Amino acid sequence: MKPIWARIKRDHQRAGRFGYRLFAFATWIPVVSMFNHYVGELAWISGPSMYPFLNAEKDQTTRNDVVIKYKFNAPYGLRRGMIVTFWCAIDDLVSRWQVLRPHSADSGSRNPYDPEVEAVKRIVGLEGDIIRTRSPYPSPTVRVPMGHVWVEGDGGKRLSRDSNDYGPISTNLITGKVTHIVWPLHRFGRVQWWDYAGNIRN
Amino acid sequence: MSSLLGHPFRVLIYTTKALALGHLLVTYGYSTGYGWGPSMLPTFLTMNEWFVTDRSHRRGRRICVGDCVVYGIPVAPGEEGVKRVLGLPGDYVLLNSPGVGSDTMIQVPKGHCYIVGDNLPWSRDSRDFGPLPMALIKGKVVAKVVVNGWWPFNWFTRVESGLHPVSDSPIKT
Known part of the structure; x- marks a missing residue:
């Protein structure tokens, strides 16, 4: 017992x-x-829209780049050239997602999970800037409205769907700034976004 | 006391954990906030009212036409407002106020919604900044709080959807 x-x-x-x-x-x-x-998070980049900079080996491997996004005070202190992540209302990822789930494509207008995808793009214009737009945009130039930014992918018109498709985005949608690349290791390090300020056409 | 202060950082760690748990409940459960302004008059008073927000409706999940939502104002970084949803993606909505002479209708684009205040002449809403991205919706207002009396259950008033079935029309036939 x-x-x-x-x-x-x-x-x-x-x-x-x-x-x-x-x-x-x-x-x-x-x-x-x-x-x-509030502070930071790892993010896996999918898609070629930032091609020469992120996912540079997109044609050699299916592996995605891993970056650190810094989320503290994300909608503030934005500069031209910074790479930001934001909730996208309409993006290539969304349409691809709807293709993967065809039953939601017909009721896409009522699908509440459309805005649940984050996109990563480079800031090209801040509020008040006059932007020379690319082809899908209806007018040749546009002034970025109050509280908005103009974002474009490095991949250009063929690889990126950006503000030229859906217009300027509100800074309240921005969730983080990409500060470091973690993977692949040979590109590990700080994102030197200020070097790209000269490449911006506007 | 010695057990409480056994580890030099124990109190700090417990405080951090409690704060983090509270943050989790406020971010993904229910949160309260103060709102002021005449834009939602008769539904909400101009001041002295608090809202209870259901955060599970964040980014427009399960939002219906007629719901009151808390949203980030797209043209003012960091500011939030309360308005009523007038149209969801695909709906046709009146671009301006009724009776101003222009009857332009627009279709709300994918991933957006159209929001207006209940007090049309005193409201800044989608008629000024256009359709609102669904991702800016922070939650749905489920109750308003006015502190009157000592019994806490009397403080809360449920906020209903503004869209009623025709059979519930207040006009008696």
């Missing part, structure tokens, strides 16, 4: 210790979530 009771007690203690460890681990989940929400 006694050994059985001792075994039950021991098992109970062990389970209790395991349960406590599990609980102690779980209490850290909100901390990690808060860090990812």
Whole structure:
């Protein structure tokens, strides 16, 4: 009788210790979530829209680049040339997603998950700038309205769908700035976005 | 006391964890906020009212026409407002206020919605800045809070969708 009771007690203690460890681990989940929400997060880049800069080996490998996006005060302190991530209302990713789930394509107008995709592009114009647009845009020049930015991909018209397709975006949509490339390792390091300020045509 | 201060950073760590848990509830559960201004008059008063926001409707999830939403104002970085959803993607909406002489209708583009205040002449909304990207919706207003009396359950008033079935029309036939 006694050994059985001792075994039950021991098992109970062990389970209790395991349960406590599990609980102690779980209490850290909100901390990690808060860090990812306010400070920074890893992001996997998919698609060729930033081609010469991100996903540069797109024709050799299916592996995606990994970057760090810095999320603290994301909609503020924006400069021309910065690479930002934002919730896209209409993007190539969205349409591709709808192709993958064809039942949602016909009811696409009612699909609530359209705005759930983040895009990564380079800021070309800040509010008040006059932009020389590319072909899908209806007018040859446009002034970026208050509280908006003009974003374009490095990939150009063929590889990128950007503000030339859907117009300037609100800075409130911006979720983070891409500050570092993590993977692949030979391009590891800080994103020198200020070097690109000279390449911007406007 | 010695057990509480056993680890030099224990109190700090516990505080951080509690804050983070609170942040999680406020970001993905329910949050409250103060709103002021005449744009949603008769539904919401000009001031002295708080809102309870259901954040599970963030980025326009399961939003219907007639819901009151909290949204980030697209032309003012960091500012938020409360308006009512008039049209969802694909709907045809009146571009301007009724009765101003222009009857232009537009179709709300994919991933956007059209929002207006209940107090049309005193509201800045989609009639000024155009269709609102769904991703700017922070949540749906489910209740308003006015502190009157001591019984907390009397403070809350449920906010209903403004779209009623025809059978519920207040006009008696």
